[in-house]
Amino acid sequence: MTQRSVVLCYHAVSDTWEHLLSVTPRGFERQLRLMLALRYVTGSATDVLERRRRVFHVTFDDAFESVRNAVPVLERLRVNATVFACTDYADGGKTFDPPELAGEAAAHSDELATMDWDSLAALAERGIEIGSHTRTHAHLTSLSDLELRSELHGSRERLEDTLGLPCCFLAFPYGEHDARVRAAARASGYLGAFALPGRARPRDDFALPRVGVWRHTHLPRLTVKTSSLGRPVAMLQGWR
Numbered sequence: 001m002t003q004r005s006v007v008l009c010y011h012a013v014s015d016t017w018e019h020l021l022s023v024t025p026r027g028f029e030r031q032l033r034l035m036l037a038l039r040y041v042t043g044s045a046t047d048v049l050e051r052r053r054r055v056f057h058v059t060f061d062d063a064f065e066s067v068r069n070a071v072p073v074l075e076r077l078r079v080n081a082t083v084f085a086c087t088d089y090a091d092g093g094k095t096f097d098p099p100e101l102a103g104e105a106a107a108h109s110d111e112l113a114t115m116d117w118d119s120l121a122a123l124a125e126r127g128i129e130i131g132s133h134t135r136t137h138a139h140l141t142s143l144s145d146l147e148l149r150s151e152l153h154g155s156r157e158r159l160e161d162t163l164g165l166p167c168c169f170l171a172f173p174y175g176e177h178d179a180r181v182r183a184a185a186r187a188s189g190y191l192g193a194f195a196l197p198g199r200a201r202p203r204d205d206f207a208l209p210r211v212g213v214w215r216h217t218h219l220p221r222l223t224v225k226t227s228s229l230g231r232p233v234a235m236l237q238g239w240r
Contacts, residue, residue, distance in 0.1 A: 005048045005055040006040060006226045009171075009196050009210040011062055013069040017111035019104065020214050022066070029073045032058070034219050035226070042079045045129060045169050049192045049205060056226075059084060059194060059210060061133055061171055062096055063120065065113040071126065083123055084133035084171040084194075087158040089114040098137050117162050124165055131169040132156050132190070140172060140181045148181065153188040169194065182206040 008031070012022035023031070035056045036042075043055030058074065060067045063085035074081050089096060093116035097105035105112050115123070124130050134140070134151040135158070143151065152170065159167040168191040172181070175196030185193045185206050193206040211225050 005043070005052060005057070006035070007045075007048055007057045007059060007194060007208065007210040008035075008226075009194070009212050010058065010060050010067075010070070012064045012066045012111065013060075014066040014111055017066070017108055018215065019108075019111075020216070022111070022215055023213060023217070025069045025073065028070055029077070030219060031213060031217075031222055032073060032077050032079055034222060036077065038223070038226070040226075042077075044080045045082050045131070045192070045194075047080075048208060051203075057082070059131075059171065061173075061196075062086065062137070063090070063115045063133070064096065064111075065093065065115055065119070066111065067115070067123075068119075071123070071128070074128070075126070080127075080129075082129040082131050082169060083115075083120070084131045084169075085115065085120055085159070086133045086135060086137045086173075087155045087162075088135045089137075090117050090120060090162075092116055093119065096137075121163055124163055129169070130159060130163060130165065130167065131171060132159055132167055133171050134173055137173045139174060139176055141176050141178050145180075145184070148184045149188070152184055152190075156188055156190065168192070172196070177207060 014022045015024050040054050040056040047055045048057050058081040060083045063083050093114050095105050095109045096112040096114050120130050132155040135155045156167045170185050170190045170193040194210050195207045196210050
């Protein structure tokens with residue numbers, strides 16, 4: 001069976017933060033080398049959107065400062081990546097502190113530091129695409145239409161105005177979306193949006209599926225999760 005594209009979703013890359021959202025730099029490199037050994041070819045988010053076969057793309061949600069630890073690996077292996085940033089957090093590189101991570105933010109504020117605008121611009125200069133993760137990392141399905149537009153359209157405009165680059169892609173916070181949210185994302189000018197885990201069928205450019213990679217995702221598990229047989233099972237089981 002011909003493999004479809006695979007999009008890997010990461011968050012933090014740290015040796016010191018032993019949390020579900022954090023992989024080690026060494027583990028990250030081993031995972032990318034595994035994808036290359038499985039004869040996937042690195043490609044951009046646009047390549048994924050264009051349904052190119054056997055392409056894999058790396059994404060990072062939340063734009064943690066620790067993503068810097070992944071950059072040398074990405075450059076050494078020549079792997080394409082997108083970092084999805086929340087624009088309100090980029091103002092000063094604030095600590096990422098949604099209610100779900102309030103305890104972690106209090107205990108490990110350094111690990112939850114996010115990239116400021118200068119850091120995001122520096123990533124873009126090194127060839128990493130910067131996408132939107134909304135303004136505040138809100139639960140989009142619970143917002144009013146006006147709030148939803150602010151989160152989606154407002155964040156895209158802020159990224160483009162500040163970085164001077166097109167913002168073509170969105171990643172839904174928490175992977176949450178519905179028909180109204182997808183329609184709002186389309187109306188906000190994005191080319192596509194990434195979910196987590198997303199759905200394999202029917203294909204929707206505004207619910208592009210990703211494979212979540214977590215602290216406990218070892219190589220055999222990643223091999224299964226990215227296989228044509230394993231991905232439908234992973235999607236049925238949920239985001240972990």
